[in-house]
Amino acid sequence: MLSIEYLPFIFFIIALFYSSVGFGGGSSYLAILSLFLTDFYEIRSTALILNVCVVTIGTIIFIRNKVFDLKLFWPFLVSSIPLAYFGAQVKLSEEAxxxxxxSALILSGVAMMLRYINAKLQSHEFSLIKKLGLGGSVGLLAGVSGIGGGIFLSPTLNLLNWANPRTVAALASVFILVNSISGLVGLGVADTFQIDASLLWKLILAVVIGGGVGSYLSSKKLNLRILGGLTAILVIYVGLRLVLMHGYGINI
Incomplete structure (x- = not known):
């Protein structure tokens, strides 16, 4: 088993990889931290803080490159923030x-895979009600699951042909940012916010560097289909590993 000293390097790679498609990496942070830490609430709190660090960089870069469009994004955000806050206060057992x-990651990864193997990258606008409903439901799932939610929202929007992958990546980045902050507030109110400062600062440094590199690559005209496909494989693997480990005691 890897030593905890290797975590910063591992998290650097995760942040670089996930941020290149507009994600924070919270799902993988949770999965890996669960192998090293025993405090369940420390795992959730740490993952959300790292999410905020990564996607803050991504959001700034998307804004500077004029990919971020508040007129398109605001309905997803206003409905998700309060539900992410309440979702974070739900106290679940570690197994649940x-x-x-x-389970959510497996479904998300499959949806992402289906989208990126589709040769047609068409797009069409959603109604206001559809945006509010989708943003709110994903926000609630984000709060309960302890991640920013972009990894659920992005493949859904891509599968439904809402916009081009780069616009979706920009929305996912800011969506994760606001909902991770809302989730942290929810943990604080529920008195379940726990961190280990001596470990946290090393992980923050690692993900900030990795997230900066990945977000820069994402803002350029690269082949996001390949990045999206590779990320989908990683998401499915992480989800499958969590289900097998915590549902059946099988470690892969």
Missing amino acids: FFLILG
């Missing part, structure tokens, strides 16, 4: 938490 997270 990881089973919910793992």
Whole structure:
């Protein structure tokens, strides 16, 4: 088993990889931290803080490159923030938490895979009600699962042909940012916010560097289909691993 000293390097790679498609990496942070830490609430709190660090960089870069469009994004955000806050206050057992997270990740990864293997990248606008409903439901799932939610929202929007992948990546980045902050507030109110400062600062440094590199790559005209496909494989693996480990005691 890897030593905890290797975590910063591992998290650097995760942040680089996930941020390149507009994600924070919270799902993988949770999965890996669960192998090293025993405090369930410390795992959730740490993952959300790292999410905020990564996607803050991504959001700034998307805004500077004029990919971020508040007129398109605001309905997803206003409905998700309060529900992410309330979702974060739901107190689940560790087993139930990881089973919910793992199942959601598998479905998310499959949806992402289906989208990126589709040769047609058409797009069409959603109604206001559809945006509010989708943003709110994903926000609630984000709060309960302890991650920002972009990894659920992005493949859904791509599968439904809402916009081009780069616009979706920009929305996912800011969506994760606001909902991770809302989730942290929810943990604080529920008195379940726990961190280990001596470990946290090393992980923050690692994900800030990795997230900066990944977000820069994402803002350029690269082949996001390949990045999206590779990320989908990683998401499915993480989800499957969580379900097998916490549901059946199988470690892969």
